[in-house]
Amino acid sequence: MTTNVIGSALGAAQLAATLSGAPFASGSVMLLQMINSSCSQVSVHKQRCTQLVQRCTTLSNLINERSTVLVGTEMITSFDEAEAVLSTVHRRVQRWARWGKFKRFFKSAEIARDLDKCYAEVNTVMESLHVSNPITILRMQQRSMDMIQHHQASLEERFQQLLISPREVERAVQQHNAGGDGARELMRLGQERLAAIRGDERIPDPLPTLLRDEQVMVESPVSSRPPSPITTVQNQIEQALLDLHRLTNIPPTIPILNNQVKKTSAMPARGGPYSQIFEGRWLGEKKVALKTLRILDEHDPKAKRLQMRFEHEIIVWSKLNHENILKLLGIVTNMGLIHIVSPWQLNDVRSYRRENSSVNPLKLLSQAAKGLEYLHSQKIVHGQVKCNNMLVSDEGTVSLSDFGLTQVLTDVVGKAAMVILTNMSSVRWHAPELNNGEDATPTMASDVFAFGMSVLELLTMKNPYSHRKRDVSVLQDLAIGVLPPMPEEREAVEWMTDGLWEALNKCWEWRPEDRMVAEELSPCLEETSALLKR
Numbered sequence: 001m002t003t004n005v006i007g008s009a010l011g012a013a014q015l016a017a018t019l020s021g022a023p024f025a026s027g028s029v030m031l032l033q034m035i036n037s038s039c040s041q042v043s044v045h046k047q048r049c050t051q052l053v054q055r056c057t058t059l060s061n062l063i064n065e066r067s068t069v070l071v072g073t074e075m076i077t078s079f080d081e082a083e084a085v086l087s088t089v090h091r092r093v094q095r096w097a098r099w100g101k102f103k104r105f106f107k108s109a110e111i112a113r114d115l116d117k118c119y120a121e122v123n124t125v126m127e128s129l130h131v132s133n134p135i136t137i138l139r140m141q142q143r144s145m146d147m148i149q150h151h152q153a154s155l156e157e158r159f160q161q162l163l164i165s166p167r168e169v170e171r172a173v174q175q176h177n178a179g180g181d182g183a184r185e186l187m188r189l190g191q192e193r194l195a196a197i198r199g200d201e202r203i204p205d206p207l208p209t210l211l212r213d214e215q216v217m218v219e220s221p222v223s224s225r226p227p228s229p230i231t232t233v234q235n236q237i238e239q240a241l242l243d244l245h246r247l248t249n250i251p252p253t254i255p256i257l258n259n260q261v262k263k264t265s266a267m268p269a270r271g272g273p274y275s276q277i278f279e280g281r282w283l284g285e286k287k288v289a290l291k292t293l294r295i296l297d298e299h300d301p302k303a304k305r306l307q308m309r310f311e312h313e314i315i316v317w318s319k320l321n322h323e324n325i326l327k328l329l330g331i332v333t334n335m336g337l338i339h340i341v342s343p344w345q346l347n348d349v350r351s352y353r354r355e356n357s358s359v360n361p362l363k364l365l366s367q368a369a370k371g372l373e374y375l376h377s378q379k380i381v382h383g384q385v386k387c388n389n390m391l392v393s394d395e396g397t398v399s400l401s402d403f404g405l406t407q408v409l410t411d412v413v414g415k416a417a418m419v420i421l422t423n424m425s426s427v428r429w430h431a432p433e434l435n436n437g438e439d440a441t442p443t444m445a446s447d448v449f450a451f452g453m454s455v456l457e458l459l460t461m462k463n464p465y466s467h468r469k470r471d472v473s474v475l476q477d478l479a480i481g482v483l484p485p486m487p488e489e490r491e492a493v494e495w496m497t498d499g500l501w502e503a504l505n506k507c508w509e510w511r512p513e514d515r516m517v518a519e520e521l522s523p524c525l526e527e528t529s530a531l532l533k534r
Helices: 002-020 023-039 046-066 072-098 101-106 108-128 134-163 166-177 182-198 229-248 301-317 349-355 361-377 405-413 415-429 444-460 471-479 498-507 518-531
Strands: 261-263 275-282 286-293 330-332 339-343 390-392 398-400
Touching: 023 046, 023 072, 046 072, 046 108, 072 108, 101 108, 101 166, 101 182, 166 182, 166 229, 182 229, 261 286, 261 339, 275 339, 301 330, 301 405, 349 361, 349 390, 349 444, 361 390, 361 398, 361 444, 361 518, 415 444, 415 471, 444 498, 444 518, 498 518
Parallel strands: none
Antiparallel strands: 261 275, 275 286, 286 339, 330 339, 390 398
């Protein structure tokens, strides 16, 4: 119906131009025909494109009408302005028409902005031709609002069709492999659609009992009724996003994962001085680790500051890309305490070696060293280097976790509180300069010191300074420069060489500037492993 109306309007405009005999009018009709032809090929903002053609048709008719009224310079100036606007509109719509369906969809926002420009420019030139009736303008504005609302609904419907189409997901993957942003944009749009469907309601935390643990994932009794259309759409979008993640390995584009993650265990799998790790599922399927920061109660005024800081940092951290850095997927802010979401990796290098006696610990440490080197190349201080934060995947890949966490927490809760917390758990890995009270701040050099202690930890399968029972004794040793003795444990002797021991002592130099740097660690460990023919 709309096509017939436009076709009739174009025919009338062409006839009027012919009868008027004005060359300006004929030129405007030619541009109008080309605008209509290009707009008919654009599959997004369909109704707004139709409205644009209608406005341009109105402008062309005005040119025809005024051609019999305006004379001389005034007529030429008005017609030149009108034709220039139509030419600009034509160039824009012609560019949209040349784009493929997939590109047009992802450029939808750009097309919308260009449409706004076209409307504004056509309206301006129409006003210059004395079309300034307030009622007419109000009607045009109302039609624009109606078109935008209708477009939003149709765009959501087309997006769902695009997302759940295996062919379109495959196309996004191909574009990603070629260096394009299509897959990331599709991930973002999918997350936004899920958020729009589900809202951002608060999710109660599972009860911390073993009985409850078996029921965490149960949302409602089993029903014989078929799933609702909304539930079906959610499931389709979730599956499409999971497929996209599996095929491209890109993390969620939007780091706030509220209502996309469910906690599946009531009891923590692991814990530390200021955090606990629970098992969860992202999009109902991918197993993830949920780290909760119990350093603050959710009602503490500082909790909101912590959330805002993490929302900023997670964007920075999510851009890190290295196989030996644990990929952060995002954070959840509506399950009580903040939850940091990452791929599930339960074993750290120490427990992994305990369960795999034949594994080469130097190769595990070499991977961790590469991760630390990458962090330092990005000007990021880890702050808590130890075996507990070197995680191992099922494939044997080591990833550093918890990087930068110490600094974030220090900025929020204050140095005094963090000094107490970190000294409770990490004094045996700390460089001497970190034991100088509130003024102490982790550095790349202190990371290297801690890495040397982590090498000793993994080789001996004991905490550094294992001959000292009390941490206060370790602090006293550090204060006067006493280092751990060369290990004699059977687990360590077969891997320790004089060269490696010398390198560890270089990591533990008293003056930070005299220590090894991160890029020297991995080659040293690989050289030792090769020397031992392991």
